[in-house]
Amino acid sequence: MNGLVISNLVKHYPEFTLQLDCSVKEGSLTTLLGPSGCGKSTALSLITGIEAQNSGRIHLAGRDITDDPPWERNIGLVFQDYALFPNMNVGQNIAYGLKIRKVPKREIARKISMLMELMGLEGYEKRKPHELSGGEKQRAALARALAPEPDLLLLDEPLSALDAKLRIRLRGEIQRIQRELEVTTVYVTHDQEEALEISDEVIVMNRGHIEQTGTPQEIYTNPKTLFCGTFIGSSTRIPKDESTMFFRPEDVVLDPSSEQEMQLFHQAVLHRKHYRGFYYEYLFSWDQVTIHAYGDGSHPLGTSCTLGVPQKRCIILRS
Amino acid sequence: MHARRTGIPALCFGMVMLIPLFYLPVGAVLLQAFRTPEGTWSAGELFSRLSSAYTWRIARFTVTQAFFSTLGSVLIGLPGAYLISHREFRGKNLLRSVSTIPFVLPPILVVLGFVIFYGNQGFLNRALMNLFSLQRPPLRIMYSFFAIVLAHSFYNFPIILRSVGTRWESLSNHYEQAAYSLGAKPLRVFFTVTLPRLMPALISSSSLVFLFCFTSFAVILVLGGGPRFTTLEVEIYRQARTSLDMSSASVFALISLVFTFTLLLFYNRLSRTSVSREPGGRSTSVFRPCSSPLSRAAVFLYICFALLFLLAPLVSVMLRSFQAQTHRAGDVVWTLQWYTQLFSRTGGSLMGAAASAVLQSLTIALVTSAAAAPLALLFSYGTARMSYRGSSVMEVILMLPMMVSSIILGLGYVLTARTVRANPHMLIVLAHMVITLPFIYRITVPAAREAYRSYAPAAYSLGAKPLRTFLDIELPLIKKSLLTGAVFVFALSMGEFNAALILSDASIQTIPILMYRLIGAYNFFGACALGTILMICCAAAFYLFDRSSSGGLA
Numbered sequence: 029m030n031g032l033v034i035s036n037l038v039k040h041y042p043e044f045t046l047q048l049d050c051s052v053k054e055g056s057l058t059t060l061l062g063p064s065g066c067g068k069s070t071a072l073s074l075i076t077g078i079e080a081q082n083s084g085r086i087h088l089a090g091r092d093i094t095d096d097p098p099w100e101r102n103i104g105l106v107f108q109d110y111a112l113f114p115n116m117n118v119g120q121n122i123a124y125g126l127k128i129r130k131v132p133k134r135e136i137a138r139k140i141s142m143l144m145e146l147m148g149l150e151g152y153e154k155r156k157p158h159e160l161s162g163g164e165k166q167r168a169a170l171a172r173a174l175a176p177e178p179d180l181l182l183l184d185e186p187l188s189a190l191d192a193k194l195r196i197r198l199r200g201e202i203q204r205i206q207r208e209l210e211v212t213t214v215y216v217t218h219d220q221e222e223a224l225e226i227s228d229e230v231i232v233m234n235r236g237h238i239e240q241t242g243t244p245q246e247i248y249t250n251p252k253t254l255f256c257g258t259f260i261g262s263s264t265r266i267p268k269d270e271s272t273m274f275f276r277p278e279d280v281v282l283d284p285s286s287e288q289e290m291q292l293f294h295q296a297v298l299h300r301k302h303y304r305g306f307y308y309e310y311l312f313s314w315d316q317v318t319i320h321a322y323g324d325g326s327h328p329l330g331t332s333c334t335l336g337v338p339q340k341r342c343i344i345l346r347s
Numbered sequence: 348m349h350a351r352r353t354g355i356p357a358l359c360f361g362m363v364m365l366i367p368l369f370y371l372p373v374g375a376v377l378l379q380a381f382r383t384p385e386g387t388w389s390a391g392e393l394f395s396r397l398s399s400a401y402t403w404r405i406a407r408f409t410v411t412q413a414f415f416s417t418l419g420s421v422l423i424g425l426p427g428a429y430l431i432s433h434r435e436f437r438g439k440n441l442l443r444s445v446s447t448i449p450f451v452l453p454p455i456l457v458v459l460g461f462v463i464f465y466g467n468q469g470f471l472n473r474a475l476m477n478l479f480s481l482q483r484p485p486l487r488i489m490y491s492f493f494a495i496v497l498a499h500s501f502y503n504f505p506i507i508l509r510s511v512g513t514r515w516e517s518l519s520n521h522y523e524q525a526a527y528s529l530g531a532k533p534l535r536v537f538f539t540v541t542l543p544r545l546m547p548a549l550i551s552s553s554s555l556v557f558l559f560c561f562t563s564f565a566v567i568l569v570l571g572g573g574p575r576f577t578t579l580e581v582e583i584y585r586q587a588r589t590s591l592d593m594s595s596a597s598v599f600a601l602i603s604l605v606f607t608f609t610l611l612l613f614y615n616r617l618s619r620t621s622v623s624r625e626p627g628g629r630s631t632s633v634f635r636p637c638s639s640p641l642s643r644a645a646v647f648l649y650i651c652f653a654l655l656f657l658l659a660p661l662v663s664v665m666l667r668s669f670q671a672q673t674h675r676a677g678d679v680v681w682t683l684q685w686y687t688q689l690f691s692r693t694g695g696s697l698m699g700a701a702a703s704a705v706l707q708s709l710t711i712a713l714v715t716s717a718a719a720a721p722l723a724l725l726f727s728y729g730t731a732r733m734s735y736r737g738s739s740v741m742e743v744i745l746m747l748p749m750m751v752s753s754i755i756l757g758l759g760y761v762l763t764a765r766t767v768r769a770n771p772h773m774l775i776v777l778a779h780m781v782i783t784l785p786f787i788y789r790i791t792v793p794a795a796r797e798a799y800r801s802y803a804p805a806a807y808s809l810g811a812k813p814l815r816t817f818l819d820i821e822l823p824l825i826k827k828s829l830l831t832g833a834v835f836v837f838a839l840s841m842g843e844f845n846a847a848l849i850l851s852d853a854s855i856q857t858i859p860i861l862m863y864r865l866i867g868a869y870n871f872f873g874a875c876a877l878g879t880i881l882m883i884c885c886a887a888a889f890y891l892f893d894r895s896s897s898g899g900l901a
């Protein structure tokens with residue numbers, strides 16, 4: 029396999045241990061998703077070689093890069109704070125990796141103009157980093173990382189310093205560019221919406237280990253652990269003996285016409301509703317638990333109804 | 348090889364330099380405390396010194412004067428800290444920049460300025476005598492406990508002002524607003540809400556001031572004026588140079604080191620707790636102009652007082668250098684005679700040595716900054732790559748030269764130079780390099796850390812090896828603070844007095860040493876002229892640096 033393969037990678041800290049065993053398919057965009065402190069940044073610095081692991085191997089594009097220094101790994105990096113070299117202009121930043129590889133001058137110029145066009149940065153070549161807006165810095169950093177044609181592109185929370193609207197626009201652009209260049213990409217984020225939108229695969233991390241790996245659809249509809257289920261989207265959890273019954277609000281039917289193959293909750297009382305624009309989120313009380321459902325808002329508070337969830341949509345997770 | 352390890356060779360090389368230049372000489376002092384003058388090992392001298400009342404009187408006086416000097420600095424500095432962090436007023440920038448002067452002001456100039464301004468024949472007394480037609484000088488504070496405390500407070504209150512002021516500015520004022528909204532009155536809010544949050548900055552800056560006053564030398568040597576007001580540092584110098592009793596000197600050094608080391612531990616503990624940031628982070632304090640006439644008057648008085656306190660002694664030195672008296676109680680006339688005497692043969696043995704002293708000082712200062720800058724670069728490069736724990740250990744190793752007084756370091760050099768024959772100029776340069784290293788390191792390490800953490804991983808990922816990353820990315824980013832540091836080193840070395848004096852022989856004549864000799868010969872006019880030249884040299888260095896950094900580098 030020619031993508032990124034991480035086998036039994038372990039890094040110990042006094043109060044934290046990271047364990048990683050996963051792979052990223054060649055040409056795919058894979059997201060490393062998890063809350064802050066889950067070990068994403070540590071994973072990143074192990075992959076880039078800034079930190080040394082205690083054990084395990086890393087393979088990239090068929091090479092074992094575990095013991096390679098960072099400058100020999102051929103990994104493109106885009107940081108949250110962009111890290112554009114302040115003593116160089118945009119063009120020099122993008123050219124830097126090519127100059128190190130002793131690419132001929134004419135080839136460098138060609139590549140810069142190609143990347144500037146791809147990123148929509150035409151005319152910015154002579155600007156200094158501090159003269160760029162946040163979004164422009166972000167794109168310049170992406171161009172710099174892509175210029176030497178890395179075997180892996182690593183994006184470390186690349187959009188978290190930007191405002192919400194720009195974030196949504198740029199993640200579309202990142203996805204477009206990634207598809208166009210077909211570069212193997214690892215995208216680190218804590219934003220589940222971002223992860224669901226752009227990823228081919230999602231790796232959910234928690235407390236230093238991997239909770240689940242899968243396509244966004246698999247992770248959302250079929251979470252393997254309680255953490256995955258609750259970290260992404262809203263849900264209802266009903267404790268049952270040693271395990272927990274789990275389902276999504278869109279699977280809840282109000283007063284179902286047929287009760288076949290349905291998990292039923294009788295006499296659930298609507299105690300709150302949240303306006304969400306074109307729908308309402310309903311919160312029902314049933315036997316000391318809260319059940320989330322969606323509705324059109326026509327039900328008054330205090331309504332008592334029967335709620336049904338198709339049996340196959342109810343997931344049993346071990347607590 | 349992983350990225351962090353690239354710092355290890357740099358640190359090893361730095362330590363190879365620092366160990367023989369600092370740790371071995373200080374170790375030699377500690378060993379000497381357990382030797383008799385005849386060269387045999389014995390703790391007898393140590394015990395007899397430790398049990399003598401004389402020793403404890405000196406130690407007690409050292410602590411007492413340091414305590415009152417610190418108190419004075421806090422009382423003068425605290426209102427200023429409030430003003431620069433909370434109020435908008437004319438002269439604020441002036442106050443800010445003037446308050447940096449004492450950081451690079453040579454102590455010998457402080458001493459001279461005090462004599463010229465506050466002395467019996469000084470500007471203040473002259474002005475008061477003229478104003479109230481008095482026959483005798485009304486203020487007689489020279490050569491007293493009060494003079495020492497006053498000089499120390501003047502020299503050190505800006506440390507309190509700046510460090511507490513910076514902290515105060517960074518505090519969120521939401522806490523105060525919350526307290527007011529709960530019904531607390533301003534004074535109560537200050538003591539229950541504001542002061543506790545300022546405490547870490549206040550305590551750590553005052554312990555620094557205490558340490559500086561504890562190891563102060565030139566001020567005590569001149570203003571103390573005799574055996575009544577002697578401190579451990581002065582006693583070390585006296586034993587080593589006058590009595591030539593190295594063992595006694597080393598015992599006093601040992602006592603001083605134990606004191607300062609205890610204080611260092613205390614300081615280190617405190618500075619670690621003070622790094623915590625306030626939730627919400629950013630400062631929300633609003634600069635208000637002063638509204639009520641009373642507060643405006645108070646601000647005005649404080650500014651005048653602070654500027655007078657800081658500048659008057661220095662301005663007095665400059666003015667006095669252009670003056671002469673026709674006879675003992677005669678009129679003052681304006682003249683350039685002191686300057687012509689300094690640079691001609693007619694000036695006598697002391698004044699005539701000025702040209703050589705200026706040349707020696709400039710050479711020593713230039714060589715020192717040229718040597719200290721690469722060493723500081725090595726250490727900042729190395730520590731920037733270390734983990735948090737490792738770099739805080741390095742911090743202590745590098746900050747120790749700041750905590751060990753330059754007199755003790757000088758004594759260490761005297762002791763080691765007996766076995767290694769070394770040129771005294773060379774010894775002074777090396778001592779200055781060690782003394783100034785903590786300052787330049789402190790200035791460069793934040794830039795080095797920022798360059799490594801924020802930019803080196805990006806350069807590595809693009810394929811640049813450590814050396815290339817250093818030359819292309821890190822060095823350009825560190826260059827400016829390295830130059831700032833080198834200018835500081837130059838100014839500090841120009842004015843350094845303690846180590847130079849203890850290491851000096853007949854061939855050594857630096858500006859501060861010559862000034863000291865002129866003061867000793869009661870040639871205050873000549874000392875003022877030489878002091879003015881010293882000020883001009885330091886100011887010129889800062890001016891040139893400022894011009895070059897705003898032009899070519901930015």
